[in-house]
Amino acid sequence: MPVRAEHDRAVLAELLGRDPVLHAYQLGDLDDFFWPYTSWFRRGEQVALLYHGVDPPTLLAFAAPADTAALAVLLAEVAPVLPARLYAHLSPGLADALAGSFRLDSGGRHHRMALTDPARLALVRPAGVVLGADDLAPLCRLYARAYPENWFDPRMLDTGQYVGVRDGGELRAVAGVHVWSPAYRVAALGNVTTDPRWRGRGLGAAVVAALCVRLRASVTHVTLNVKADNAAAVRMYERVGFTRVAEYDEYTLTAV
Known part of the structure; x- marks a missing residue:
């Protein structure tokens, strides 16, 4: 064939x-x-x-x-x-x-990870507000400081599935999506980062938990990709209920 x-x-x-x-x-x-x-x-x-x-x-x-x-x-x-x-x-x-x-x-x-134990979300205090078009400039500044190699398309803010923690006029932590489809019941987290000066305070887990709670209202499967050697990120995702389900290169x- x-x-x-x-x-x-x-x-x-x-x-x-x-x-x-x-x-x-x-x-x-x-x-x-x-x-x-x-x-x-x-x-x-x-x-x-x-x-x-x-x-x-x-x-x-x-x-x-x-x-x-x-x-x-x-x-x-x-x-x-x-x-x-x-x-x-x-x-x-x-x-x-x-x-x-x-x-x-x-x-x-x-690693491909999936939210398989959502009960663990209740063990993390969620934080953050939903971001919109007005947050694009501070979001880009955060990525330049904290995650310059990431892949972010400004259109993604139109999904309404970006959650961030603000301090004054700056964003200190954010969790978003690469894909989100209520029609096909799937979402994939992406563009997750914390300002280097604010790390170690649990903000990453807090914004991820807040976003996952929000996503579970519209989809069945919440997934993400993470580099296998990023041990800190893997531990954080496991803390909020994700497990490794597949590998890819x-x-x-x-x-x-």
Whole structure:
């Protein structure tokens, strides 16, 4: 069965929805808010997403171990039509399918985590207010100080799913989302950080807890990605009820 471009959201939702935690980011990108920035490739029951709302575009390809070989075939077939430079999130074992077409520079192993014990949220005192368009400038200043390598699109504030702690005219901690889709019942936390001068006060856990409580009113699955060697962040997420459910690797791909 050859690889094909897939344009039917219902088909994609059915395939991805079989494992909504593993595919939370892709399910979220089916939402109207993100859909115009997506291209989808399908081979049988395997799906890969190219998200081109960022520069460079990002390829998402996740599979359970039993499906890795089938998804690798899809990636090898689609490699010739991918951009010359892109970023990629790949389940372990998939990188070799692209190695003949791209130089792969590793961005490290990451954990996919999911909120599996929401009762732990009650053990953290939530803090923060919902941020809006007027908070864009202080939010960008916070990211410049505390998280300059993050990926943040100002459109994300339009979701209404960013929570921050203010001190005067400045933001000291924030938790937001990369995707949020009530239609597909998934959310993925992102752009979480605390001002370096305010760390060690529990603000990270407080804003994450506040955001998770807010998200659980509209979605079933709350997930996030975190770099595997970021032990402090992993501990904080575990404290509020997240557990590790999958591993994946990030790469910068450059055509050869």
